[in-house]
Amino acid sequence: MLTLIRGSGCEVVEVDKSKVRKGMLSSLIPGLSSLSQRGLAGWLVVLGFIMVTSIVVVTAISPWVVPYNPSQINVGRPLLSPNSQFLFGTNNMGQDVFSRVLSGGGIMLEVSILSVMICLLIGVPIGLLSSYVGGIFDRFLCLIMDSIYAFPGLVLAIAIAAMLGRGVTNMAISIAVVYVPSYFRVIRSQVLSIKEMPYVEAAKAAGAKGRTVLSRYIFPNVVPSIVVVATVNFADAILTAAGLTFIGLGVPVDIPDWGWDLTNGSRLLSSGAWWVIAYPGLMIILLALGFTLMGEGLSEMANPRLRE
């Protein structure tokens, strides 16, 4: 539809010379120039995006760039402090901390992506429906969601993960259960105001079906809020995943994982080996911070007045 209208030659593409001159960076990241026009919020998004992407890229290419096999023990002597051979030192089993830092994000990213996807698949449709249909159905769902929301997130995730057992999917499910209510609440409240908008009434007056109203008129208008919640949810999911792994509900030890390195490193901290816990911890913080920056920036920009 939209491409059709664009194709019919009615869209005037303005070429701004200053944008062209910005060159490389702008062309690498589509929309960067429009982001940077938003001031601080735009730059927060860009900064967060760069942090997250670089960590994702590093994790993805890690099998080919790590100096040592991250799971192999005794590649060097145990507990070597950072030096030219082992950049971040070695841990108590003689594993290379640098290699583990490079490749240890995989599980965490998998878990958080999967959990956000589950949240989107469950939270968004029920949020939309509940609020649009209203009545008893809405009250019932609200009750369930509020009771989940009442629990402290990590505690509930631990309980569910302990019930389901270890593994990436189980971790993702337990995190998703905790975060579905926040999607539900944000979307529900948004829909409550959007469904009273004149354009929704106008659509009904033009004979639109309930399904059409929901999918074409209401849903696209809540997408900005969904994006914001999802980004913030990413950060939370990473921290929760780290927490789950930390207390031993994560994945088997032979897969490099920052969460497990935290557990391991915390025991070694008293012996003065700060590097075992510091570097993976820093990575978790950077990843969570990246997502949080993106989320904050986007939520600042989600104000439709600024949209153009």
Place this chain on the structure above:
Amino acid sequence: MVVSQPLLSVNGLTVEYWARRGKVRAVEDVSFSIDKSETLGVVGESGCGKSTLGLSLMRLVPYPGRVVKGKILLKGRDVLGFSASEMRNLRGKDISYVFQDPMTSLNPVKKIGAHFVELIRAHEPRVSEKDAVVRTRKLLKDVGIQSERIGDYPHQLSGGMRQRVMIALAIALNPSLVIADEPTTALDVIVQAKILDLLNALRDSYGMALVLITHDLSIVLERSDKIIVMYAGHMVEYARSEDIYRNPQHPYTQGLLKAIPNVELDEQTLNAIAGSPPDLLNLPKGCRFWPRCYCAKERCREEEPRLICTEQDHYVRCGKYKEGE
């Protein structure tokens, strides 16, 4: 005399809102009819039931409102008996609605053209996207918008342009009746005149009937064939525009006419009707207008006047008059 069937005839329409504090009759016992290519003006103060009347014609009265009595016949078919899917077919295709606030009546995330294409294809699934776009361009031209704006988003248009787009959307499927609910209230006076002229011109060229809901009697006096004056849910006067202008019978209509500023007379003050309309939950006994009426009698406080026909096609709800007087 053979009476031809009117396009829309409404009989004894009563709409209630079942509010928490009690039932509110927002529209009570309203009857009128509209012929093809006719304009009916509906005038009244805020909260007198104008919009509810307009919405009830399309069965769009928001919850907790409902039509409790009456008949709505469109081309002889009983609209109130329609099923949900028949209703969806009727909306937009037979009757369409122009809302008051053009600023928020378009979906902000969709381009102007997308609104049209979706509307056209929802009602006529066999029309291709290409044909729908061609029709959209023509519609936009008809309402005085360059067809290049088809790819714009709503926020890129001014208020007046958006209302033109809304009107174009309303006439897109060539409906037999367009209900315009205060189409110019959110716009300034110059744009207002242009939009109203446009509506009238389109009425003539498309051959549709128009219900023009407004709080401004002067607007409808010059532009409509018939006028309904509403007060507190009641139709207090219903007549041809000339008759309303020359011979207003209800004291409320007389008050409204006096309140229109006249540039030819050197008057220093405008005549306002003192007081404010009654709370629909707490209506005065007798005539609903008596607390504000200049000629209220003892009798007006006691018994509610009926709608009577004082002369041909002139109906009034006031105790002063007698049938056929």
